[in-house]
Amino acid sequence: MTSYKELGLVNTREMFAKAVAGGYAIPAFNFNTLEQMQAIVQAAVETKSPVIMQVSKGARNYANGTILRYMAQGAVEYAKELGCENPQIVLHLDHGDTFELCKDCIDNGFSSVMIDGSSLPYEENIALTKKVVEYAHQFDVTVEAELGVLAGVEDEVASEVSHYTKPEEVVDFSTRSGCDSLAISIGTSHGAYKFTPEQCTRDPKTGKLVPPPLAFDILHEIEKRLPGFPIVLHGSSSVPQDEVDTINAHGGKLPDAVGIPEEQLREASKSAVCKINIDSDSRLAMTAAIRKHFDEKPGDFDPRQYLKPARENMKKMYIHKIVEVLGSNDKL
Numbered sequence: 001m002t003s004y005k006e007l008g009l010v011n012t013r014e015m016f017a018k019a020v021a022g023g024y025a026i027p028a029f030n031f032n033t034l035e036q037m038q039a040i041v042q043a044a045v046e047t048k049s050p051v052i053m054q055v056s057k058g059a060r061n062y063a064n065g066t067i068l069r070y071m072a073q074g075a076v077e078y079a080k081e082l083g084c085e086n087p088q089i090v091l092h093l094d095h096g097d098t099f100e101l102c103k104d105c106i107d108n109g110f111s112s113v114m115i116d117g118s119s120l121p122y123e124e125n126i127a128l129t130k131k132v133v134e135y136a137h138q139f140d141v142t143v144e145a146e147l148g149v150l151a152g153v154e155d156e157v158a159s160e161v162s163h164y165t166k167p168e169e170v171v172d173f174s175t176r177s178g179c180d181s182l183a184i185s186i187g188t189s190h191g192a193y194k195f196t197p198e199q200c201t202r203d204p205k206t207g208k209l210v211p212p213p214l215a216f217d218i219l220h221e222i223e224k225r226l227p228g229f230p231i232v233l234h235g236s237s238s239v240p241q242d243e244v245d246t247i248n249a250h251g252g253k254l255p256d257a258v259g260i261p262e263e264q265l266r267e268a269s270k271s272a273v274c275k276i277n278i279d280s281d282s283r284l285a286m287t288a289a290i291r292k293h294f295d296e297k298p299g300d301f302d303p304r305q306y307l308k309p310a311r312e313n314m315k316k317m318y319i320h321k322i323v324e325v326l327g328s329n330d331k332l
């Protein structure tokens with residue numbers, strides 16, 4: 001058993017309480033690679049922001065869970081080396097789908113886990129979440145649960161009401177499961193193609209897709225029923241069109257990629273939404289920089305030559321999110 005406390009990590013409890021009270025959101029950035037980790041830490045230190053570094057099941061398969069755990073420990077030490085005396089870094093399991101996976105992470109240095117039972121029937125979601133909570137809380141590890149199913153591009157209608165979190169369930173769910181935070185569905189979705197062109201309108205000037213708005217009425221109803229309770233938004237990349245354009249201009253093919261407009265995430269950050277998940281925007285920033293680099297310097301073959309601009313571009317994006325969208329800067 002390795003406690004996250006030995007690694008210098010923190011859980012989300014105090015971080016979320018401060019974020020809800022202060023009207024800002026904590027960035028939850030997924031990481032799979034060294035360059036993402038370095039860019040996340042540099043951005044968090046430079047902006048004096050708390051940060052959640054999250055690892056998906058796919059990331060564990062790609063990079064190895066043990067390596068990622070030591071990278072998170074390395075992130076704490078790196079932050080100190082960069083001059084941050086008291087880094088507030090959470091190592092979080094993203095979309096844990098079984099008790100066993102959550103337990104393995106808790107036993108191996110994670111300070112926070114998500115148990116995603118959102119695809120299960122309601123009572124099964126509660127039972128699974130409760131089981132994880134009972135185990136996690138023995139070690140002061142915090143637990144994120146999910147209620148409602150995120151919309152996907154496969155849906156015919158983005159505003160498919162049946163997918164949204166039902167406000168009338170949130171008090172019962174959080175009380176009986178004991179979860180520390182709740183991911184809700186109000187119209188965000190994973191990936192770089194959050195909405196089909198049919199679900200959007202088009203900006204007549206740019207020809208770019210304009211996605212349907214998030215369901216703020218549902219968010220406000222949930223906040224009313226669970227005052228001060230930490231709410232999480234998944235699928236919150238904005239899919240910056242300049243990065244998409246760079247990718248497409250340098251041999252890529254991402255037609256009609258579209259994300260969540262930043263002004264809506266800015267508004268959500270001021271509410272009880274205190275954790276905002278961003279993965280796709282990092283993938284786009286990295287890919288755009290690498291494609292551009294290879295187009296301009298086809299003779300380069302040392303990975304450091306193209307991973308350096310990729311890391312710089314991700315760092316720029318992380319700083320932008322922290323300062324201009326989530327408002328978590330200057331909180332350390």
Ligand code: G3H
Nearest residue numbers: 030056057058059190279
């Ligand atoms: O929610 C999904 C995250 O973007 C992680 O994606 O499972 O491909 O690592 P992944």
Ligand code: 13P
Nearest residue numbers: 191234235236237279280
């Ligand atoms: P994006 O695909 O919008 O970046 O969402 C990431 C996410 O929700 C990770 O859990």
Ligand code: ZN
Nearest residue numbers: 190234235277
């Ligand atoms: Zn997610």
